[in-house]
Amino acid sequence: xxxxxxxxxxxxxxxxxxxxxxxxxxxxxxxxxxxxxxxxxxxxxxxxxxxxxxxxxxxxxxxxxxxxxxxxxxxxxxxxxxxxxxxxxxxxxxxxxxxxxxxxxxxxxxxxxxxxxxxxxxxxxxxxxxxxxxxxxxxxxxxxxxxxxxxxxxxxxxxxxxxxxxxxxxxxxxxxxxxxxxxxxxxxxxxxxxxxxxxxxxxxxxxxxxxxxxxxxxxxxxxxxxxxxxxxxxxxxxxxxxxxxxxxxxxxxxxxxxxxxxxxxxxxxxxxxxxxxxxxxxxxxxxxxxxxxxxxxxxxxxxxxxxxxxxxxxxxxxxxxxxxxxxxxxxxxxxxxxxxxxxxxxxxxxxxxxxxxxxxxxxxxxxxxxxxxxxxxxxxxxxxxxxxxxxxxxxxxxxxxxxxxxxxxxxxxxxxxxxxxxxxxxxxxxxxxxxxxxxxxxxxxxxxxxxxxxxxxxxxxxxxxxxxxxxxxxx
Amino acid sequence: xxxxxxxxxxxxxxxxxxxxxxxxxxxxxxxxxxxxxxxxxxxxxxxxxxxxxxxxxxxxxxxxxxxxxxxxxxxxxxxxxxxxxxxxxxxxxxxxxxxxxxxxxxxxxxxxxxxxxxxxxxxxxxxxxxxxxxxxxxxxxxxxxxxxxxxxxxxxxxxxxxxxxxxxxxxxxxxxxxxxxxxxxxxxxxxxxxxxxxxxxxxxxxxxxxxxxxxxxxxxxxxxxxxxxxxxxxxxxxxxxxxxxxxxxxxxxxxxxxxxxxxxxxxxxxxxxxxxxxxxxxxxxxxxxxxxxxxxxxxxxxxxxxxxxxxxxxxxxxxxxxxxxxxxxxxxxxxxxxxxxxxxxxxxxxxxxxxxxxxxxxxxxxxxxxxxxxxxxxxxxxxxxxxxxxxxxxxxxxxxxxxxxxxxxxxxxxxxxxxxxxxxxxxxxxxxxxxxxxxxxxxxxxxxxxxxxxxxxxxxxxxxxxxxxxxxxxxxxxxxxxxxxxxxxxxxxxxxxxxxxxxxxxxxxxxxx
Numbered sequence: 001x002x003x004x005x006x007x008x009x010x011x012x013x014x015x016x017x018x019x020x021x022x023x024x025x026x027x028x029x030x031x032x033x034x035x036x037x038x039x040x041x042x043x044x045x046x047x048x049x050x051x052x053x054x055x056x057x058x059x060x061x062x063x064x065x066x067x068x069x070x071x072x073x074x075x076x077x078x079x080x081x082x083x084x085x086x087x088x089x090x091x092x093x094x095x096x097x098x099x100x101x102x103x104x105x106x107x108x109x110x111x112x113x114x115x116x117x118x119x120x121x122x123x124x125x126x127x128x129x130x131x132x133x134x135x136x137x138x139x140x141x142x143x144x145x146x147x148x149x150x151x152x153x154x155x156x157x158x159x160x161x162x163x164x165x166x167x168x169x170x171x172x173x174x175x176x177x178x179x180x181x182x183x184x185x186x187x188x189x190x191x192x193x194x195x196x197x198x199x200x201x202x203x204x205x206x207x208x209x210x211x212x213x214x215x216x217x218x219x220x221x222x223x224x225x226x227x228x229x230x231x232x233x234x235x236x237x238x239x240x241x242x243x244x245x246x247x248x249x250x251x252x253x254x255x256x257x258x259x260x261x262x263x264x265x266x267x268x269x270x271x272x273x274x275x276x277x278x279x280x281x282x283x284x285x286x287x288x289x290x291x292x293x294x295x296x297x298x299x300x301x302x303x304x305x306x307x308x309x310x311x312x313x314x315x316x317x318x319x320x321x322x323x324x325x326x327x328x329x330x331x332x333x334x335x336x337x338x339x340x341x342x343x344x345x346x347x348x349x350x351x352x353x354x355x356x357x358x359x360x361x362x363x364x365x366x367x368x369x370x371x372x373x374x375x376x377x378x379x380x381x382x383x384x385x386x387x388x389x390x391x392x393x394x395x396x397x398x399x400x401x402x403x404x405x406x407x408x409x410x411x412x413x414x415x416x417x418x419x420x421x422x423x424x425x426x427x428x429x430x431x432x433x434x435x436x437x438x439x440x441x442x443x444x445x446x447x448x449x450x451x452x453x454x455x456x457x458x459x460x461x462x463x464x465x466x467x468x469x470x471x472x473x474x475x
Numbered sequence: 476x477x478x479x480x481x482x483x484x485x486x487x488x489x490x491x492x493x494x495x496x497x498x499x500x501x502x503x504x505x506x507x508x509x510x511x512x513x514x515x516x517x518x519x520x521x522x523x524x525x526x527x528x529x530x531x532x533x534x535x536x537x538x539x540x541x542x543x544x545x546x547x548x549x550x551x552x553x554x555x556x557x558x559x560x561x562x563x564x565x566x567x568x569x570x571x572x573x574x575x576x577x578x579x580x581x582x583x584x585x586x587x588x589x590x591x592x593x594x595x596x597x598x599x600x601x602x603x604x605x606x607x608x609x610x611x612x613x614x615x616x617x618x619x620x621x622x623x624x625x626x627x628x629x630x631x632x633x634x635x636x637x638x639x640x641x642x643x644x645x646x647x648x649x650x651x652x653x654x655x656x657x658x659x660x661x662x663x664x665x666x667x668x669x670x671x672x673x674x675x676x677x678x679x680x681x682x683x684x685x686x687x688x689x690x691x692x693x694x695x696x697x698x699x700x701x702x703x704x705x706x707x708x709x710x711x712x713x714x715x716x717x718x719x720x721x722x723x724x725x726x727x728x729x730x731x732x733x734x735x736x737x738x739x740x741x742x743x744x745x746x747x748x749x750x751x752x753x754x755x756x757x758x759x760x761x762x763x764x765x766x767x768x769x770x771x772x773x774x775x776x777x778x779x780x781x782x783x784x785x786x787x788x789x790x791x792x793x794x795x796x797x798x799x800x801x802x803x804x805x806x807x808x809x810x811x812x813x814x815x816x817x818x819x820x821x822x823x824x825x826x827x828x829x830x831x832x833x834x835x836x837x838x839x840x841x842x843x844x845x846x847x848x849x850x851x852x853x854x855x856x857x858x859x860x861x862x863x864x865x866x867x868x869x870x871x872x873x874x875x876x877x878x879x880x881x882x883x884x885x886x887x888x889x890x891x892x893x894x895x896x897x898x899x900x901x902x903x904x905x906x907x908x909x910x911x912x913x914x915x916x917x918x919x920x921x922x923x924x925x926x927x928x929x930x931x932x933x934x935x936x937x938x939x940x941x942x943x944x945x946x947x948x949x950x951x952x953x954x955x956x957x958x959x960x961x962x963x964x965x966x967x968x969x970x971x972x973x974x975x976x977x978x979x980x981x982x983x984x985x986x987x988x
Contacts (some may be wrong), residue, residue, distance in 0.1 A: 128885040182885045184843035222793040313699040366662035407608045407661040414662045
C-alpha cells in the first residue's frame with residue numbers, strides 16, 4: 001500500500017485519495033522505523049559533568065575518553081550539560097582548568113555548546129541565594145569568549161540546520177538545588193522566562209526544539225510548571241539535564257522527552273550496579289521530530305548501558321541518602337587495642353563490638369542487606385557472633401544477610417532526606433570482633449561493606465557503601 | 476485586585492483552549508471518523524459537584540455542620556452527580572463511633588438531589604495509632620462494609636467505577652499501604668500498586684469510547700511523581716478529562732498535563748489554614764463542568780454562600796505550604812516562652828526574677844520571594860504590654876517597625892520544601908518530655924535542646940521584646956497572644972498565612988493561693 005514515493009507525491013483531492021492519505025499517515029505513525037528512514041534527523045552528542053571529584057585531572061582524563069568515543073559517531077553537534085570546572089578554586093586555577101577542559105572538547109569534530117552548572121558559577125562557601133556573583137561573572141567571561149551572547153546572559157540559543165537549541169540557566173539563584181536546601185529558589189526567574197517566551201516564539205517553525213539545562217529543575221514541580229506549559233506549546237522534542245551524576249529516563253510529557261544524563265568524569269557518588277549510576281558515559285540523542293527521540297548511552301567501560309527509569313533512580317537516591325547517615329560510623333563504634341584484645345574503651349576494657357543502626361528500608365520494595373567484613377591488612381580481625389537483632393528482618397538469610405520489609409525502621413524517606421529510626425528501634429546488626437592472623441595493629445582498618453539490593457521496575461539494582469573503623473592504640 | 480485579574484485571565488485562556496479543542500475535534504469529525512458521537516459530546520457539559528474532607532478538625536460535629544452547608548449549596552444546583560473525595564469519618568475512633576459518624580454524615584449527603592459517590596481517605600481507613608504500612612486493616616474492612624452497603628463493588632476492593640450520562644468515573648484508592656502520604660513519611664509507599672493498576676488498565680480499556688473519564692482519589696498521589704508516572708502514562712491514553720483529589724484541605728490548580736486537568740479541592744468542614752482565603756482559609760464545595768478532555772471548567776463555591784472563586788495555582792500553594800510547615804515549628808512556643816508573677820512583678824523565672832522577654836527564632840523565609848513578617852500582640856485580659864519590640868540586626872532586608880520586617884528570599888533557612896522547613900539554629904527535634912497540651916504553668920521545663928548535627932549551638936533570634944505590666948500587676952493566667960503573619964506577593968497575588976501562638980502568665984509557687 002505504501003509505495004516508496006506515495007507520500008511524496010501530491011494527491012488529487014478526491015475522497016478516495018483523502019482516505020488513502022489518511023491510511024498512509026496512519027502507517028507512517030505506526031511504523032516509526034519506516035518513517036525514520038525517510039525523515040531527516042539530527043544526531044546530538046551529550047557530555048555529562050566533570051566535577052565534585054577528588055581529582056579534577058582524572059575527571060578530565062575521563063572527559064578525554066568521552067570525547068574520543070563521541071568523535072567516532074557521526075554527530076551534528078555536541079552539548080555539554082555543565083560542571084566543567086570547580087568554581088570554588090582560585091580564578092587563576094579556574095581559568096587554567098577551563099582552558100584545559102575546552103581544549104579537550106575542541107578535539108570534537110563538530111561544534112560543542114555548554115550550559116553552565118553549579119560548579120561553574122557558584123562562589124566559594126555555601127550560602128543560598130548568594131549575592132557573590134564573581135564566579136558567575138568569571139565563567140561568563142571565559143565561555144563568553146566563545147559564545148558572545150553568554151557574556152551578556154548565561155542563557156542563549158542557536159540553530160543547527162532546521163533544529164533550534166536553547167541553553168537554559170539553572171542558577172538565577174546561586175547555591176540552589178531542586179532537591180536540597182530551599183527548593184523554591186531552584187527555578188527559571190521572570191527575566192529568563194521572558195527570554196524563553198520570545199525565543200520560542202521566534203523559532204516556532206523549527207523542525208524540533210531541544211532544550212538543555214544543568215539541573216533537572218523539574219524536580220521542583222511547581223517552579224518548573226510554567227516552563228513546561230510554555231515548552232508544550234512549541235515543537236519541543238527533548239529537555240536534557242545533568243547534575244545528578246546518574247542517568248534517568250523521566251519519560252514523555254506533552255510530547256516532550258525529559259532525560260538526565262550521568263557523569264563523564266564527575267564524582268561517581270554511587271557505588272553499585274551500573275544501572276544505579278556507577279558508570280561514566282556519554283550519550284547520543286537522535287531527534288527526528290517531537291515525539292520521535294532516541295537516546296543511546298555510550299558507557300566508557302564499553303559495556304551496554306540503557307537509561308534507568310526515574311522510578312528506580314528515585315529509590316536508588318533514597319538508598320544513597322540513607323548511606324550518608326554513616327558519616328559518624330567510626331565515632332559511634334570506637335575500637336582500641338589493649339593487651340592484644342580489641343576493646344570498646346581502654347578504661348573499662350569492655351570487649352569491642354560494632355553495631356549497625358543506620359540502615360532501614362526507605363523504599364517500597366523488599367530490600368536485601370548484605371554485610372561483608374574485611375580488614376586492611378587482610379585477615380587481622382574476624383567477626384565474633386555476628387547477628388541481626390530478632391524481629392528486625394523480614395527474612396534472615398545468614399548472620400550477615402537479611403531482607404527488610406518495605407519501610408522497615410524508617411521514619412521518613414524521599415529522594416532528598418531519609419531518617420532511620422535509631423531512637424526506638426534496636427540496632428539492626430551487632431557483632432563482636434576477635435583478633436586473627438597474627439592480630440591487628442593500631443592503624444589496622446576494619447571495613448564493613450554494606451550492600452543493599454532491590455528488584456525494581458527495570459531489574460535488580462544494588463548500591464553499596466563501605467564505612468570503616470581504624471583500630472586505635474590505648475593511650 | 477491583582478488576584479482577580481490573574482484569575483480572570485486564567486479563565487479566559489481556558490475558554491480559548493476549549494474553543495480550539497472543539498474546533499480541532501470538529502475538523503476530525505468532518506473527516507473519516509463520523510460525526511454523531513462526537514457532536515453529541517457538546518450537547519451539554521456534565522455537571523459534577525465535589526465535596527471535600529471533613530476530618531482533622533477538633534470537633535467532628537462542627538465539620539458535619541459545614542458539610543451540611545456544603546450540601547445545601549450544591550442542592551441549589553442542577554447537578555448530574557456528586558463526588559466526595561474522602562475523609563468522612565475519624566477512623567481513629569471506636570468502631571461504634573465510626574459507624575455512628577458514618578450514618579450521620581451519609582444522612583447529610585443523602586439530602587443531595589443527585590447520586591453521590593466516595594473515594595476513601597486516610598481518616599476513613601487508617602487504624603488507630605501511627606504505624607506506616609500498618610498491617611492492621613480492621614478500619615479499612617469496617618469502612619468497606621459500611622460504604623459497601625451502598626456501592627457493593629466497594630466491599631470487594633475499595634476502588635470502583637461507574638457511568639453517569641456517558642461520562643465514566645473512576646474512584647481510585649490511595650491507601651493500599653496504610654498511613655502513608657506522598658509528602659510525608661516514606662513517600663515511596665504512596666502509590667497505586669500493581670493489582671489496582673491492572674484493574675485500572677482493564678477498566679479504562681472497557682470504557683475507552685466514553686466521551687470523557689473523570690478520575691478521583693483522596694490523596695494527590697502525583698506528589699510522589701515517580702510513583703504516579705505509570706498511572707499518568709496510562710490515563711493519557713484514554714479520554715481522561717480530569718483527575719481530582721482532596722486530602723490537603725486547600726484547593727490548588729495543577730494545570731493540564733497531556734490534556735488531563737489535575738486539581739485538588741479544599742476541605743468542607745475539615746481543619747483549614749489561618750490566613751487569606753486564597754491560602755487555604757476556605758471551606759468550599761466545587762463545581763466541575765466536563766464536556767470532554769481539555770474541556771473542563773472548575774468553580775469553587777464557598778459554603779458561606781459567596782463566590783464563586785477560582786483555584787490558587789500549585790506554584791503559590793507549595794509556597795504557602797512551606798510557610799505553614801514553618802509556622803508549625805511554634806508547637807512548643809508556650810514552653811519556650813514562660814513568664815511568672817512574683818511579688819506583683821512580671822519575671823522570667825521565679826528564681827532569677829529578671830524582667831521577662833519573649834523571643835522568636837522559628838521564622839525565616841522558606842520561599843523564593845520576599846516575605847513580610849508581622850507580629851501582633853494581644854493580652855487577654857489587657858494588662859501586659861510589649862516593651863521595645865525589635866528585630867535583631869542583620870535579619871531583615873527592611874525593618875519597617877518593631878513588629879514588621881521584610882525578609883529576603885531564603886533568609887535564615889537551611890532547607891525548605893512543601894514537607895519540611897528548617898530554620899538556621901532552630902533544633903527540629905521536640906524539646907520533650909512532650910506535653911500534648913503544652914501548658915507553661917504545669918509542663919516541666921524542657922531539657923536542653925537535643926543535639927542537632929546541622930544547627931549551630933545557639934538559635935539565632937529574629938525578634939525579641941520585653942514584656943511589662945501596663946498598669947497594675949496582671950492577674951496570673953493572663954493569656955499573651957502573638958499573631959505571626961507571613962505574607963508574600965505570589966504568582967496569583969498577595970497571600971498570607973497566620974499563626975496565633977500563646978503563652979500565659981504563671982504564678983510563682985509562693986503566689987499560689
